Amino acid sequence: MDRYEGFREFVSARQQALMRTAYLLTGDAHRAEDLLQTVLTRIARHWPKLAKDGNPEAYARRALVNEHVSWLRRRRSDILTSRPPEPAYDPESAGLHRMVLQQVLLRLTPRQRAVLVLRFYEDLSVEETADALGCSPGTVKSQTHYALGRLRVLAPELADLLSEVDPVEVPR
Amino acid sequence: MTRFRDELDSIARQAPDVDLAEVALRGARRTRTALISGSATAAVAALTLAVTVLINPGGPAGVGTVTSGTPSSGATFHGIPARPTPSPEDLVPVRAVLPASGVGPVRYAYYDFCQDTWKPGEDNAPVADETCLQWKVVLQDGTRYRVADALSVYTDQTKKNYMNTAAPLAISRDGRRIAYYAPDRERFTVRELDTGQVWEIPQVVRRKAMVKGGGLITFSPDGRRLGLSLSGIPQVIVDVESGRVVEEAPKGWFFLNPADEGVPTVVEHERARFGVLSDGKVTVFAEPKTWALTGAVGPDGATVAMLTGPTAQGESMTNGEPYDKVVTVDWASGKVRSEVKLDPPRRLRPYRLGSWLNEREVLALGSAEPDPDSGRSPDLGDTAYAIDVTTGKIRKLGDYRLPPWGGSISAPGFPGG
Numbered sequence: 001m002d003r004y005e006g007f008r009e010f011v012s013a014r015q016q017a018l019m020r021t022a023y024l025l026t027g028d029a030h031r032a033e034d035l036l037q038t039v040l041t042r043i044a045r046h047w048p049k050l051a052k053d054g055n056p057e058a059y060a061r062r063a064l065v066n067e068h069v070s071w072l073r074r075r076r077s078d079i080l081t082s083r084p085p086e087p088a089y090d091p092e093s094a095g096l097h098r099m100v101l102q103q104v105l106l107r108l109t110p111r112q113r114a115v116l117v118l119r120f121y122e123d124l125s126v127e128e129t130a131d132a133l134g135c136s137p138g139t140v141k142s143q144t145h146y147a148l149g150r151l152r153v154l155a156p157e158l159a160d161l162l163s164e165v166d167p168v169e170v171p172r
Numbered sequence: 173m174t175r176f177r178d179e180l181d182s183i184a185r186q187a188p189d190v191d192l193a194e195v196a197l198r199g200a201r202r203t204r205t206a207l208i209s210g211s212a213t214a215a216v217a218a219l220t221l222a223v224t225v226l227i228n229p230g231g232p233a234g235v236g237t238v239t240s241g242t243p244s245s246g247a248t249f250h251g252i253p254a255r256p257t258p259s260p261e262d263l264v265p266v267r268a269v270l271p272a273s274g275v276g277p278v279r280y281a282y283y284d285f286c287q288d289t290w291k292p293g294e295d296n297a298p299v300a301d302e303t304c305l306q307w308k309v310v311l312q313d314g315t316r317y318r319v320a321d322a323l324s325v326y327t328d329q330t331k332k333n334y335m336n337t338a339a340p341l342a343i344s345r346d347g348r349r350i351a352y353y354a355p356d357r358e359r360f361t362v363r364e365l366d367t368g369q370v371w372e373i374p375q376v377v378r379r380k381a382m383v384k385g386g387g388l389i390t391f392s393p394d395g396r397r398l399g400l401s402l403s404g405i406p407q408v409i410v411d412v413e414s415g416r417v418v419e420e421a422p423k424g425w426f427f428l429n430p431a432d433e434g435v436p437t438v439v440e441h442e443r444a445r446f447g448v449l450s451d452g453k454v455t456v457f458a459e460p461k462t463w464a465l466t467g468a469v470g471p472d473g474a475t476v477a478m479l480t481g482p483t484a485q486g487e488s489m490t491n492g493e494p495y496d497k498v499v500t501v502d503w504a505s506g507k508v509r510s511e512v513k514l515d516p517p518r519r520l521r522p523y524r525l526g527s528w529l530n531e532r533e534v535l536a537l538g539s540a541e542p543d544p545d546s547g548r549s550p551d552l553g554d555t556a557y558a559i560d561v562t563t564g565k566i567r568k569l570g571d572y573r574l575p576p577w578g579g580s581i582s583a584p585g586f587p588g589g
Contacts, residue, residue: 011193023187044200164174
């Protein structure tokens with residue numbers, strides 16, 4: 001029996017969704033591909049166990065985040081000085097938000113970025129995000145708050161966009 | 173579902189398609205093989221190392237003899253930064269022709285030359301082919317197409333006239349429309365990339381005049397108007413869909429950023445005067461004594477932003493003397509509303525001011541910002557900035573990269589290069 005039976009089907013079905021998450025985490029297509037390849041290789045190594053009694057997709061998502069944070073720790077100077085991705089220059093309102101958001105996401109810490117991606121792109125609950133990141137739900141909440149606050153400071157024009165996910169308290 | 177989620181999704185969709193199953197499997201199999209044979213390999217490696225040390229106790233010749241900063245014969249001259257390493261996608265010839273419809277927004281466009289086969293000031297028609305001397309558009313997902321029916325580099329140059337390089341191609345602010353010169357019709361064409369709708373601008377512009385004098389074309393912010401700033405014909409703003417001329421600049425005045433309907437267009441006189449054009453009449457609002465750059469009228473309908481520098485009009489202005497202040501002026505009264513120093517001025521080398529990003533920030537386009545610590549020359553291309561007119565703070569928005577042998581960039585919302 002092929003120990004990798006079902007792996008190709010899993011990758012074929014889920015790799016594009018995982019690639020998009022990797023792209024949001026890294027902000028760079030080449031780095032995203034490297035990241036996903038590393039994670040998929042690890043999944044292939046553990047495939048018999050994951051296929052039998054695991055959740056390969058949840059494992060992949062967790063591994064993407066952890067591997068990405070780990071890369072940044074190891075290669076911090078390289079990452080921070082590399083050329084930023086060329087944002088879509090689409091100064092119509094929606095396109096502008098996207099362009100600005102793409103830029104400022106890269107100025108968050110890796111964990112803050114991961115929290116936003118998991119909570120608001122992957123639509124995970126606080127508890128699921130905490131599980132993926134290996135931290136407490138309280139940490140997820142505080143990291144979310146800090147990340148959105150930092151986005152507001154870095155890009156005031158995103159205030160409207162952000163108020164939908166985190167309304168700012170207005171003093172009465 | 174929130175707009176924030178939608179924006180994240182839009183960014184995520186820029187990720188390229190991948191097919192990683194086989195690569196991952198090969199990696200996994202290699203690791204497994206290495207683990208299985210690991211102990212045997214380690215034993216062989218240890219034996220090999222021992223033999224090497226016995227044969228060559230000094231170590232391999234050359235290794236460890238070069239120390240950083242130590243002069244040696246044939247020393248590297250560090251004054252010349254390393255050439256930028258081209259990105260792999262820049263080295264792939266672009267052969268695919270822009271499809272007639274169903275194409276997403278354009279991020280930017282460029283044209284390029286044919287490496288060493290291009291000879292400035294000569295008839296280069298023989299070297300032109302489908303992969304060079306053509307405008308290429310880069311879509312948001314990185315896909316590149318050549319615009320086969322657009323004139324780009326003038327192959328019919330002469331030694332007397334070799335600085336006017338190419339016919340312009342402009343991109344609307346939303347990236348959904350492009351305008352370019354169609355040499356067979358000797359007119360400008362506007363294409364809507366998604367629907368495939370094509371409009372021809374009625375003004376005839378002779379190719380000979382283009383090669384001789386050149387010019388710029390720019391969309392209004394909403395993409396409905398196209399401004400023609402060309403030598404040899406009147407400076408006009410044309411409604412794209414009807415072909416009707418909606419504004420014409422008086423003699424001696426020209427514009428770079430045509431405005432939407434109902435908004436006056438900022439114009440500049442050949443003799444360093446700035447004004448706004450509305451219904452054929454110019455209202456002068458500034459006659460600066462030093463070099464200055466203007467953009468468009470702001471969202472309040474009253475304010476124009478300008479960049480000013482220390483160099484007097486008539487004196488040579490080089491890249492070493494950049495604009496150092498951002499000034500806002502009420503165009504109706506000519507009164508200065510605010511004036512702040514650019515922060516930090518040396519990071520910005522603008523050559524265009526564009527429309528307003530929001531109520532405080534103006535778009536600017538400049539040359540790529542060099543990184544003094546990188547030890548390498550900067551990538552060629554342009555950089556988009558946002559300048560806060562209330563604080564002078566400058567935000568870099570992104571780069572438009574030119575490939576090797578690239579000619580010029582055209583960025584959405586700015587005059588076509």
